Each structure stands twice: as C-alpha cells, then as structure tokens.
C-alpha cells in the first residue's frame with residue numbers, strides 16, 4: 001500500500017497489469033494494459049497516469065452548479081467513518097491517462113457554463129497522486145472551467161503556489177479541532193490541515209469547510225468549539241461551513257474489504273444536536289448549513 005507521505009505506491013496487481021474496479025466501464029480506450037511496471041512508475045511520477053477510482057456527475061454537492069467529480073484512489077488518512085474505504089489504498093480503480101481525463105472533462109464545458117459548475121477532484125485524497133492532479137487542474141483551469149478540490153488538507157503542502165492559482169475553490173474537511181481527537185478520528189495529525197487553512201486564508205482563496213458530527217467521536221462540545229475557533233480565523237475567505245451528520249452507510253464496504261468498522265453501534269446524531277453544532281459556527285459569523 002501507499003505510505004501516504006512520500007507518494008511511493010505499490011499497485012496490486014503488480015507488473016503494470018490494468019487495475020479494474022468501480023471505474024470499469026467508464027475507463028479509457030488507451031493501451032495501459034501493455035505498460036510495464038517501470039514505465040508505470042515513471043508515468044505516475046510525471047502525472048501522465050493516475051489510478052482513478054470513479055466518476056460522478058452531481059448537482060448541488062461538491063461545489064457550485066453541476067460538478068463532474070473525479071474520485072482518485074489513495075488517502076493517507078484512515079477516518080473511522082470513511083464512506084469510501086476502498087479509496088484508501090491504491091488498489092481499486094482504473095489507470096487513466098491525463099490527456100484522456102482532460103478531454104473527457106472538457107466535453108462538459110457547456111454544462112458547466114450553463115449551471116455555474118465545474119470539475120471537483122475528490123477521493124480518497126486528491127493531493128495523494130499530486131503530479132496528476134496538478135496537471136489536470138492546470139489544463140482544465142486554462143480551458144476556462146471552474147475547479148475545486150475536496151481535501152482533508154493533510155497533504156496541502158504538496159500544492160505549490162502556482163497550483164493554487166489553478167484552483168478556484170477548496171472544500172476543506174476539518175475533521176476535529178482537538179489534536180488528540182483528530183488523531184483518533186483519522187489516525188493522523190491535525191496541524192497540517194491548520195497550516196493549509198492558514199495559507200489559503202493568507203491568499204484569500206475561496207474555501208468551503210466541512211465538519212462531520214459523529215456521536216461519541218467528534219461531537220464533544222470542547223472539540224466542536226476548537227473546530228469553530230480554527231475556522232473562525234478564516235472568516236475572510238471561508239464562504240460557508242457545511243455541518244454534516246454521520247451516517248453509517250459506509251459500513252458494508254468496510255466489511256466487504258475485511259476492515260474493522262468501529263462505528264457499528266453509532267447512531268446518526270439527532271437533528272437538534274446537529275443544529276446546535278451549526279450554531280457554534282454561526283456565532284463566529286460563519287455562513288453555516
């Protein structure tokens with residue numbers, strides 16, 4: 001599996017065999033079946049190819065207007081409530097060439113223009129296969145299409161300043177405000193997300209924040225207050241906060257993968273409790289939904 005930090009990945013099956021999964025059928029007509037492993041590693045390093053988990057065309061989520069959302073495989077976090085645990089490791093998806101992906105996205109330009117939409121790169125973690133993400137963002141943005149990334153911010157330092165110029169909107173998940181709770185929820189450190197948020201604030205980048213209320217995990221009032229304190233520093237560039245109730249629809253996927261799902265007995269939060277969390281953000285002057 002990928003270690004999530006260096007970007008070194010080991011595809012399974014190895015030797016360049018095409019990996020098929022949820023994206024099969026939407027895949028490409030390229031010749032990646034024949035690629036050798038060293039060629040594949042080089043192509044991944046340059047961003048020529050990436051492992052794409054799946055695609056979706058959605059409206060009113062993942063950014064404004066109609067979005068073409070591309071889910072990339074690979075994520076350094078291990079969120080206990082992850083809905084797409086099959087994207088965590090670099091095992092599921094279709095190897096796709098950057099040129100094919102860009103061509104496909106550009107075909108929807110008129111839909112994006114009519115709806116005020118665009119491309120959202122999600123995952124998994126869109127910054128995990130950074131070279132590919134960088135190239136797609138540049139080419140799509142250069143074509144006049146609105147771009148967004150849906151990220152935990154953990155790998156935000158991988159984005160160069162010029163990459164940020166090619167991103168119109170950042171959907172930033174702040175999964176907890178207390179460092180120990182963040183570690184418990186995700187298995188990783190909170191600080192990189194704060195650092196990334198600070199950097200986005202410094203350049204006035206448009207940001208939408210997401211926070212998931214998980215009873216017994218992230219809903220402690222002290223933790224919520226800390227999330228609101230962090231986001232409250234970014235009121236100039238955060239356009240909205242989305243507070244989302246946990247649901248355990250991802251459970252079956254965890255079990256299919258043979259992973260230990262620890263939220264089996266966790267119920268969704270009560271609507272009034274979610275609303276109370278929203279109020280905490282509103283007291284910071286943040287537009288909250």
Ligand code: SF4
Nearest residue numbers: 075077078079082124
């Ligand atoms: S950051 Fe997203 S994709 Fe990664 S483990 Fe967490 S919920 Fe899953």
